[in-house]
Amino acid sequence: MRSILVLGGTRFFGKRLVQRLLEDEDTQVTILTRGQTEDNFGERVIRLTADRSDAQALAAAVRGRHYDVVYDNICYSPDDAAAAARIFADTAGRYVLTSSLSVYDPSQQMLCEADFDPAHYPVTLGPKENFSYQEGKRLAEAILLNQTAFPAAAVRFPIVLGTDDYTRRLHFHIEHIMEGKPVGIPNPEALISFIRSDEAADFLYWVGFSPLTGPVNACSDGAMTIQEIISLIEAVTGVQAITPSRTEESDMSPFGITESWHMDTAKARTAGFVFLPLTGWLPELAASLHASLRDRQ
Structure with a gap:
């Protein structure tokens, strides 16, 4: 054993x-x-x-x-x-x-x-x-x-995401956009892995x-820009995001990187691991979190 x-x-x-x-x-x-x-x-x-x-x-x-x-x-x-x-x-x-x-x-x-x-x-x-x-x-x-x-x-x-993310990083973005609060995004075109x-x-x-x-x-296949993530949440919530480059610290995005920050997983993939496509699961997760947050309102 x-x-x-x-x-x-x-x-x-x-x-x-x-x-x-x-x-x-x-x-x-x-x-x-x-x-x-x-x-x-x-x-x-x-x-x-x-x-x-x-x-x-x-x-x-x-x-x-x-x-x-x-x-x-x-x-x-x-x-x-x-x-x-x-x-x-x-x-x-x-x-x-x-x-x-x-x-x-x-x-x-x-x-x-x-x-x-x-x-x-x-x-x-x-x-x-x-x-x-x-x-x-x-x-x-x-x-x-x-x-x-x-x-x-x-x-x-x-960054690890999920319905069980106790740090609530994706939740943060969805809640802010739903409530019309600003989300500080220093560089909307920065690429990021999840x-x-x-x-x-x-x-x-x-x-x-x-x-x-x-x-x-180790990361899901593909990377997204911060703007693509915001656009995805806008589509899910039906609310246009307010995304200044600077705002109050409490409203700055947990994904608010100033430069791209994404990884190559060739070592793991060559050894045989198959990663999930990011664009396959992130929209589903955003929709699931939005539904859960909306039901609590």
């Missing part, structure tokens, strides 16, 4: 990953969380409780256990990554870090894995509070992908049992 540990796993695509793993009869799934979010997994999972950023608590929680795959969805700092490298050095068969498109600087060109190379990135230790989100993820990759105790992959996701939450979970599952190592980009 395979033994899998998921750090995180009670919400969004982490929860979907656990649900996917539980479909396999030969898999024992353990989730490690702070115990603050309820789940509906019942007796199908083993639950460990610890603060991911407390190295001693993490080590104590997993002591004496071996895992074929460790999925780390909640590593945001070099200290967390370094602790994981030590703690799982002899007990993990494979390690999958959830990383981010944010390791890249925006670019007019599609971004491939080589555009940020963690192999030669200088490491500075410290807690999450000492670094920007981008720098924390860069340093986490540099530590976990350069250790040699276990094979590791870093999955670079763009992935759907269930697709993200499927990709993590696939990577966990694939031979891929190192950084790997």
Whole structure:
């Protein structure tokens, strides 16, 4: 029987990953969380409780256990990554870090894995509070992908969307447009990548049992401009959007990038993963969210 540990796993695509793993009869799934979010997994999972950023608590929680795959969805700092490298050095068969498109600087060109190379990135230790989100993820990759105790992959996701998105980023745009509020868009022609939450979970599952190592980009096929997303929402809501380049900070778009920020997934596609077409699911998601928000009014 395979033994899998998921750090995180009670919400969004982490929860979907656990649900996917539980479909396999030969898999024992353990989730490690702070115990603050309820789940509906019942007796199908083993639950460990610890603060991911407390190295001693993490080590104590997993002591004496071996895992074929460790999925780390909640590593945001070099200290967390370094602790994981030590703690799982002899007990993990494979390690999958959830990383981010944010390791890249925006670019007019599609971004491939080589555009940020963690192999030669200088490491500075410290807690999450000492670094920007981008720098924390860069340093986490540099530590976990350069250790040699276990094979590791870093999955670079763009913005993840879904009906279960607790950050409500697409919701934000639909609500603002429905209510006639401005949505600040610095560059309407900037291209951006996305992935759907269930697709993200499927990709993590696939990577966990694939031979891929190192950084790997993962996003739905295709990219859209911010203006195309706004136009899609206008069509769904029947309301014309107000999109100044600058407005109050609370009304600035969560997608409000100043330059294009989109990824090349050739590495994953060559290895056999088939991504969903972005233009196939994003309009459906927008329509679903609009219907849900309209019904609440």
